[in-house]
Amino acid sequence: MSSSATRTRARTGAAGPPPGSPGRRSLAARAAARAAGGAVRVFLVLTGLFWLLPTIGLLFSSLRSPSDIAASGWWQVLTAPAQLTTENYTRLLANETITDSLLSTVLITVPSTLLVLLLGSFAGYAFAWLDFPGRDWWFLGVVALLVVPVQVALVPVSKLFGAVGLFETTAGVVLFHTAFGLPFAIFLLRNFFAEIPRELLEAARLDGAGEVRLFTRVVLPLGGPAIASLGIFQFLWVWNDMLIALVFADSQSPPITVALQQQVRQFGNNVDVLAPGAFVSMVVPLVVFFAFQRQFATGVMAGAVK
Numbered sequence: 232m233s234s235s236a237t238r239t240r241a242r243t244g245a246a247g248p249p250p251g252s253p254g255r256r257s258l259a260a261r262a263a264a265r266a267a268g269g270a271v272r273v274f275l276v277l278t279g280l281f282w283l284l285p286t287i288g289l290l291f292s293s294l295r296s297p298s299d300i301a302a303s304g305w306w307q308v309l310t311a312p313a314q315l316t317t318e319n320y321t322r323l324l325a326n327e328t329i330t331d332s333l334l335s336t337v338l339i340t341v342p343s344t345l346l347v348l349l350l351g352s353f354a355g356y357a358f359a360w361l362d363f364p365g366r367d368w369w370f371l372g373v374v375a376l377l378v379v380p381v382q383v384a385l386v387p388v389s390k391l392f393g394a395v396g397l398f399e400t401t402a403g404v405v406l407f408h409t410a411f412g413l414p415f416a417i418f419l420l421r422n423f424f425a426e427i428p429r430e431l432l433e434a435a436r437l438d439g440a441g442e443v444r445l446f447t448r449v450v451l452p453l454g455g456p457a458i459a460s461l462g463i464f465q466f467l468w469v470w471n472d473m474l475i476a477l478v479f480a481d482s483q484s485p486p487i488t489v490a491l492q493q494q495v496r497q498f499g500n501n502v503d504v505l506a507p508g509a510f511v512s513m514v515v516p517l518v519v520f521f522a523f524q525r526q527f528a529t530g531v532m533a534g535a536v537k
Contacts, residue, residue: 286513293319293506300502323507332490333511338401339476339486340469343408347465348458350409351416355454356446358417359424360432370421376414384411385478392479399481407479408469416461423457424450459523467516487512 291305294315299307308314323329357363358370388407389398397403427450435445451458473488480486485493491508494501 286510286517289506289510289513291315292502293510295319297503300506319503319507322503323511326504326508328490328494329487329504329508331484332487335401335480335484336470336486336488339404339408339480340466342405343412343469344462344465346405346409347412347416348462351413351420351461352451352454352458353446354413354417355420355424356450358421359427360450361442370417373414373417377418381411381474389478398479401481404475404479404486407475408472412465412468416465419461420454420457423454427453463520463523466519470516
């Protein structure tokens with residue numbers, strides 16, 4: 232704007248940005264922007280509620296008596312809250328098959344997740360920053376293992392576990408999950424660790440840090456978001472698995488997915504145990520995901536930017 236135009240606006244008492252500038256939006260434009268933002272929020276809330284609807288329905292079903300479940304749908308509790316009861320969970324805790332299966336699931340899921348995170352971090356760092364013969368070829372072999380389906384390995388691994396005494400044992404299931412979780416873990420963490428600035432690692436080496444200290448003090452803290460994201464994926468995969476547990480787990484103490492399937496097969500109308508058992512099996516992964524959702528989002532966004 233010229234100086235004469237500015238003096239003219241000053242003499243006439245005009246204030247604020249000139250017409251058409253970004254700082255002078257009309258009332259209709261501001262109202263439209265706020266309405267659009269509100270519509271997006273409403274849409275996201277409705278989408279979240281729709282996604283949680285099966286979980287909410289299962290929760291209400293687990294808090295109703297078998298007769299009420301057979302008579303009407305779970306939404307009837309919205310008008311008749313007196314139907315809610317905790318007797319089903321009392322029966323669930325008295326069912327040794329379900330409680331033992333929950334313990335077996337924990338004993339399989341936790342070691343399988345920790346081993347994949349630990350070994351995947353070591354291997355990812357080695358492939359990213361250590362020089363050794365055939366490094367690139369070994370990494371290509373790891374990438375090739377990503378396309379191997381689990382079903383292909385069931386028969387040969389069953390024969391191997393039977394020969395070494397690991398068939399139908401918790402250790403065998405943990406080893407299988409760890410072996411098939413490592414290729415993706417190494418691939419993910421190697422790519423993430425490779426984006427760490429080389430100058431940062433060289434500065435740590437100049438300060439006298441060895442490989443172990445460099446890995447624990449520099450690489451692991453920087454790779455925390457990626458490791459947390461990987462841990463969530465691995466935990467959900469192992470906890471919700473049924474095929475591997477059905478083949479390799481102990482038939483006397485199976486994981487929760489197999490135990491619930493056996494309850495359906497043997498006692499089709501045992502809904503007072505199935506409903507709370509299924510809800511507990513579903514809610515544990517949800518709690519883990521929501522507890523680490525910030526780290527998960529950070530890891531995903533960091534990988535997208537890099």
